[in-house]
Amino acid sequence: MADYDAQPGRDEPLEPSAAQRDADDVGMLAGLRGVAELVADARSVPELLGDVAHFAAVAIPNVDGASTAVLHPPCSVRAVTATADFVETIDKVQYDELREGPCLTCMESGRVAVSGSLGSDARWPHFGGRVARMDVHSALSLPLVVKGEVIGAINAYAKARDAFGEYAVMLGVQFAASAAVSVYHAQLLQSAEARTERLQRALGSRAVIDQAIGIIRSRSGASAEQAFERLTQMSQQDNVKLVTLAERMVDEAVRRARARHHT
Template structure:
């Protein structure tokens, strides 16, 4: 039996038939294949999260809409994607307005959270009633966990009551395990890409500053240290960033050289 945080007092839904379970396995395989074939290095994290939500809606039985969320600051959500407008509304109510709900509980505890009657679920009295009035009664939140750390969650919603039994929980946990790896790798690649771009900008800035220092030295005969000090002083006097001043100085030197060449 799967270990998950279930709504107290709710009975397990009627067990699915062999044919339904076989169809569920086919859907799970399609969802897993989709999420494992995502090429993370050609898409942003937000785009990948959207794909994960889409494949979750395919893989997990009885889903009317799904979303994914990433952990940000303590008890805050950093990024959210959803497959349906009503899910976007639910997520805004949960994360921005009420600060309670199955996803937040799931990310806080690291356990699957499931409800089959949100309107009577004592765990989220404000959220549950609000969502039930939207004619959405079932929720399933699955933690995205890597190395024992929760990095986000997948949320599935259904308008029917008791839509997610233990069978759906087990399938969801299988899907979430693979999805977590894809999301984690996308985050790593995104961070590495950002560091590379930052380094490239830093190297480019250093190169143009060195060129400006060379120009000052050629004009004044100053040492490298003296030329850099002079460039810094000019930057402060003109209230211009050092790299911007250096670029302006290099561009001016190039224009003068071209003018001399033409004459």
């Protein structure tokens, strides 16, 4: 039996027939195949999360709409994608307005959260009633866990009551495990690219600052340390970033050199 946070006091939905299980397994394999292909595909994190939500709706039975969310330490949650407009509305209600709901619960506990009648679910009295009035009654939230840490969640919603039984939960857990790896690798790649970009900017800034120091030295005969101190003083006096001031100085020197060349 799958370990998950079920709605208290509500009976487990009837298990699907053998034929229905076979059909569900086909959807699950299609979703897993799609998510596996994302690992080797150089996509941005938002693009990948959009695909994860799409494939989740394929892999998990009875889903009318799905979404993904990522967790930003220490406790900020950001909804990233939704496969249907009503899911986007639900996410805004959950994260931005009420700050309660199955996704928040599952990310806090690290366990799957399931509800078959949101309107009567005592765990989320405000959220559940609000969503039930939208004619959405079932929810399944699956934490994305890597190395024991929750990095986000997949949320599935259905208009029918008791849409997600134990078999659907099991399929969802399998899908979320694969999806978590894809999301984690995409985040690592994005972080590495951001660090590389910052390093390149830093190297470019250092180069232009060194050029400005050389200009000051050529004009004043100062040492490198004295020229840098002079540049720093000018930056503080003019309330301009050091690299911006250096760029202006280098651009002006280039402009003057070109003007002399054409006279």
